[in-house]
Amino acid sequence: MSCFRAENLSLHFGGLKAVDSVSFAVEKGEILSIIGPNGAGKSSIFNLISRLYEPTAGRLYFEDQDITEEPPYGIAKLGIARTFQNIELFENATVLSNLLVGRHRHSTTSLWQELLFLPNVRRDEKAHRRRVEQVIDFLDLAAHRDKLISGLPYGVRKVIELARALCTEPKLILLDEPSSGLNVEETDDMSFWIRDMKTELGITVLMVEHDMTLVNRVSDRVIALNYGKVLAMGAPAEVQAHPDVVAAYLGT
Amino acid sequence: MRFLFKTDYNDDIRLIPHSGYIWSYGALLALLLIAPFVLSSYLVSQLVFVCIYAIVGVGLMILTGFTGQASLGHAAFLAIGAYTAAYLQQMGVPFVVYFLAAGALTGLIGAMVGFPALRLQGIYLVIATISFALIVEEILARWESVTHGNDGMRVRAIQMFGGSITRDSPTFYYMCLGLLILVILGTLNLMRSPTGRAFVAIRDSETAAKSMGINVSRYKVKSFALSAAITGFAGVLFAHKMSFISPEMFTLQLSIEFIMVIIIGGVISLHGAVLGAIFIVMVDPFLTFLKDDIPGVAAGLAATFGAGVEQVASIKANVAAIASANGLKGAIYGLIIMLFILFEPYGIYGRWLKIKLFFQLFPLYKRATFKRQKIYVKSERNR
Numbered sequence: 001m002s003c004f005r006a007e008n009l010s011l012h013f014g015g016l017k018a019v020d021s022v023s024f025a026v027e028k029g030e031i032l033s034i035i036g037p038n039g040a041g042k043s044s045i046f047n048l049i050s051r052l053y054e055p056t057a058g059r060l061y062f063e064d065q066d067i068t069e070e071p072p073y074g075i076a077k078l079g080i081a082r083t084f085q086n087i088e089l090f091e092n093a094t095v096l097s098n099l100l101v102g103r104h105r106h107s108t109t110s111l112w113q114e115l116l117f118l119p120n121v122r123r124d125e126k127a128h129r130r131r132v133e134q135v136i137d138f139l140d141l142a143a144h145r146d147k148l149i150s151g152l153p154y155g156v157r158k159v160i161e162l163a164r165a166l167c168t169e170p171k172l173i174l175l176d177e178p179s180s181g182l183n184v185e186e187t188d189d190m191s192f193w194i195r196d197m198k199t200e201l202g203i204t205v206l207m208v209e210h211d212m213t214l215v216n217r218v219s220d221r222v223i224a225l226n227y228g229k230v231l232a233m234g235a236p237a238e239v240q241a242h243p244d245v246v247a248a249y250l251g252t
Numbered sequence: 253m254r255f256l257f258k259t260d261y262n263d264d265i266r267l268i269p270h271s272g273y274i275w276s277y278g279a280l281l282a283l284l285l286i287a288p289f290v291l292s293s294y295l296v297s298q299l300v301f302v303c304i305y306a307i308v309g310v311g312l313m314i315l316t317g318f319t320g321q322a323s324l325g326h327a328a329f330l331a332i333g334a335y336t337a338a339y340l341q342q343m344g345v346p347f348v349v350y351f352l353a354a355g356a357l358t359g360l361i362g363a364m365v366g367f368p369a370l371r372l373q374g375i376y377l378v379i380a381t382i383s384f385a386l387i388v389e390e391i392l393a394r395w396e397s398v399t400h401g402n403d404g405m406r407v408r409a410i411q412m413f414g415g416s417i418t419r420d421s422p423t424f425y426y427m428c429l430g431l432l433i434l435v436i437l438g439t440l441n442l443m444r445s446p447t448g449r450a451f452v453a454i455r456d457s458e459t460a461a462k463s464m465g466i467n468v469s470r471y472k473v474k475s476f477a478l479s480a481a482i483t484g485f486a487g488v489l490f491a492h493k494m495s496f497i498s499p500e501m502f503t504l505q506l507s508i509e510f511i512m513v514i515i516i517g518g519v520i521s522l523h524g525a526v527l528g529a530i531f532i533v534m535v536d537p538f539l540t541f542l543k544d545d546i547p548g549v550a551a552g553l554a555a556t557f558g559a560g561v562e563q564v565a566s567i568k569a570n571v572a573a574i575a576s577a578n579g580l581k582g583a584i585y586g587l588i589i590m591l592f593i594l595f596e597p598y599g600i601y602g603r604w605l606k607i608k609l610f611f612q613l614f615p616l617y618k619r620a621t622f623k624r625q626k627i628y629v630k631s632e633r634n635r
Contacts, residue, residue, distance in 0.1 A: 052462070072462040073467045076463055082463050084460065088457045089460065090452060091456050092452070093453075096264070100449055101450070104450060104465050105465035107446035114446070121441075122262075129261040130261070164464070
């Protein structure tokens with residue numbers, strides 16, 4: 001059973017076909033990378049999956065369940081988390097409360113219970129906190145726990161976004177350019193974490209990435225896109241050697 | 253400087269981080285409790301207004317400060333609370349019942365305003381809430397069978413436990429203070445729970461909030477309802493304090509005063525709502541002072557600098573004309589808002605934090621600590 005499947009997915013802005021009848025499947029437990037030149041439709045696919053865009057045509061399936069009609073917040077509840085290309089953190093909150101927002105889909109308390117802070121709210125909070133602490137451990141964020149996002153450097157924010165996505169305990173995680181803006185060392189760390197997410201936490205990863213070293217190091221399979229169409233799909237080396245892909249990047 | 257050593261997750265959850273808070277807030281509470289016995293009735297009356305404004309301020313802080321939805325319609329919510337109380341009191345409903353009913357009704361209407369507001373952002377939302385306030389004002393003036401139109405309504409003293417609580421009694425002051433404390437505690441509880449964090453998430457990035465599984469529309473409506481309900485409760489107390497209510501008391505100017513409460517106090521924290529309320533309530537006595545004393549002071553100054561008798565008289569008349577001019581209050585409000593937004597965007601509370609940090613870090617305080625800067629421009633906003 002595939003973890004996630006897109007069938008003939010299309011997104012048209014007027015005459016522009018940003019995503020043109022793309023079909024692919026993500027197998028459970030694999031790391032699948034989407035590569036392609038700028039404007040190939042990679043981020044559009046992510047925004048379609050997280051339902052920020054409405055697809056023009058096509059269906060999306062998550063664990064064989066049709067999620068094309070799900071509202072954006074429903075996607076996260078199903079167990080799909082994502083990060084953003086240009087970090088979307090809650091700027092004026094601490095790292096801790098950002099991560100706790102990631103726990104939102106697991107919260108069960110009602111407004112009234114929260115206004116009175118009944119014992120069950122406290123119990124829930126502590127349970128959330130425990131899970132968040134595990135993620136903090138996993139991504140080595142302890143030093144930044146109580147800091148405000150607005151005062152943190154870019155590289156750390158990138159990791160916090162990943163942490164927030166992990167706090168939702170996703171089955172599938174969408175990483176939109178996890179290494180953009182990171183230096184060599186930070187990119188190295190990122191690649192280890194992505195591998196660990198797969199091996200230790202059993203999370204399926206779908207990522208958009210430009211850094212081919214990172215793609216080669218972590219991906220099980222690669223999809224190459226251009227002008228909204230799939231050029232090639234397969235093992236990293238295979239795809240990179242594919243004549244159409246070479247043409248798309250270097251020109252003919 | 254104090255360093256907190258945390259050994260338990262409860263340390264992050266508790267409202268009182270360390271014992272210093274117990275002493276300072278305990279002392280404040282003690283002072284507030286003995287206030288009616290040591291202060292003049294005028295000052296106690298001012299304290300009651302501070303409480304009422306602060307309750308509205310907390311309500312507005314939830315909506316505007318934490319959820320990021322600006323509203324210039326809170327005078328209307330206050331009016332709905334006040335009129336519900338006045339009307340139900342006339343029908344002979346007991347205080348506790350109409351107090352709760354006023355909050356519930358205002359909350360419901362707040363939720364109804366919240367639904368159309370879902371599609372609006374920023375300045376458009378402000379305009380929508382202004383129009384809501386204008387509509388309510390008009391309804392209050394025209395629906396004479398219920399509101400007695402522009403004649404207004406008299407509100408009798410609160411009848412409870414077989415006695416009556418007049419608007420100048422210490423009991424009434426304690427009721428206002430008690431409600432303020434309850435509202436603040438409830439809000440603090442909310443802000444350390446999932447709902448409060450969802451509010452802040454919506455304020456900072458709706459896109460990210462959505463992809464974290466937050467039903468943005470639902471939480472916005474919740475925020476509107478809660479904010480309105482709190483304002484409705486304040487409205488009941490307001491009606492009793494004024495003992496007479498009429499539509500022209502709930503104008504746009506009042507809504508602006510409420511926004512000023514949180515801007516001047518500081519939109520980053522609930523402290524701001526209380527500090528801002530104190531500030532706003534002090535504006536009126538200050539204006540009276542301007543009217544009564546400033547012309548005399550100016551004339552005296554002119555005389556000491558050797559101005560002639562006629563000159564002194566004309567200076568006195570001119571200053572008096574300016575000090576008692578119509579709309580001076582509005583002009584002063586405008587000036588205050590502008591100055592605060594330009595020079596102290598985090599309000600009085602922000603200034604307090606800076607002063608506190610200065611002493612904590614002395615002599616190592618750096619002036620650039622709070623320098624505002626915008627580091628990353630967000631280019632891809634999926635509104």
